[in-house]
Amino acid sequence: MSDQSAISQNDRKPRGSVFPAFARSRPTRPGETYGVPGQGNTTWLSVATIVALIFIWWAITAAGLVKPLFVPSPQSIVQKFIDVWFNGYTGAPLWxxxxxxxxxxxxxxxxxxxxxxxxxxxxxxxPIMRGIFDPPIEIYRPVPPLAYLPLMIIWFGIGETSKVLLIFLSVFAPIALGARAGVRSAAIEQIHAAYSFGATRWQVMHHIILPSAMPEILTAMRIGIGFGWTTLVAAEMVAATKGIGYMVLSASQFLQTSTVIMGIFVIAAIAYAFDMLMRFLERRLVPWKGKM
Structure with a gap:
């Protein structure tokens, strides 16, 4: 009887008590996902990784294992940034x-x-719109921007129009395809229920489809802006006298490695700041993302 009573008492225990770390039914910290404790609190790990990488970089250059022509030291990059910020590059200030x-x-x-x-x-x-626009988008999407850069120059000249359009083409496909994929996130039951209550097509789009597609759209925007910064260097290859991409390309021709790396860091910092802004908007606009 004692064994049976012990077994019955164990049966009455909650399942989560065996694994208390996974017994929570909801996150206790902002950004913590369901069932995975502490996943959102990784800022310290990211900072530690960056510090470790910079320390390894400094140790390699300080030991003279790599020539400064190939990998300049971190302090030389900082000095180059200060020099270009105050003295400019090719007659134009860094800003x-x-x-x-x-x-x-x-x-x-x-x-x-x-x-x-x-x-x-x-x-x-x-389906009609998908049949019309999906083939041309899918055909040009895998083509690298350098392939159609000559066409942009022939069709639109060497001014700002060709540069902006080249970046536009690299950003357009991810955003359009992301929005298309987001439509499938809408529950068909909600759409049918809305139509049964007399909702118009615009109301269904505004109140059901667009909110459901918003997480996919925001993710596509983050991916698209990354493609835009990647294409920037290619866009500023021709007839550009100002710009970060122009500065990187011009410095590489004269083997000014510190200027090249400094320009890359500037591009990365701007892109990362915008990505953080998009993450903030995601938390505000679609707080349910990753919680279901």
Whole structure:
């Protein structure tokens, strides 16, 4: 009887008591996912990784294992940044190079969002729209920007239009395809229920499909802006006298490695800041993402 009573008492215990770390039914910290404790609190790990990488970089250059022509030291990169910030590069201050490149990338990004998001939603909702626009997008999407750079120059000249359009083409496809994929996130039961209550097609789009597709759209925007910064260097290869991409290319021709790495870090810092902004918007606009 004692053994049976012990077994019955064990049977009455909650399942989660065996593994208390996974017994929580909801996250206790902001950003912590269900069933995985502490997953959202990784800032210290990221900072430690960056510090470790910088220390390894400094140790290798300080020991003279790599020539400065190939990998300059971290302090030389900082000194080059200060020098270019105060003295400029090719007659233009650093902030002007940053402003011009940022205007090109975000101008193309906004244009891609204005055109790509509605088109992607239309492709997701209408088989006719998908049949018309899906083939050309899928055909040009895998082509690297350098392949159609000559066409941009022939068709639109060597001015700002060709540069912005080149970046636009690299950003447009991910955003349009992301919006199209987001339409499939909408539950068909909710759509049918809305139509049964007399909702119009626009109301269904605004209140059901768009909120359901928003997580996919925001993710596609983050991916698209990354492609935009990647294409920036190619866009500023021809007839550019200002911009971060131009600065990197010009410095590489004269083997100014410290300037090249400094320009890469500037591009990475701007892109990372925008990515953090997009993550903040995701938490505000789609707080349910990753929680279901």
């Amino acid at each position: 002007q190079h940053i402003l011009i490149s940022t205007a090109r990338v975000f101008g193309a990004f906004l244009l891609a969002c204005v055109i790509g998001i509605p088109l992607g939603l239309a492709m997701g909702m209408s």
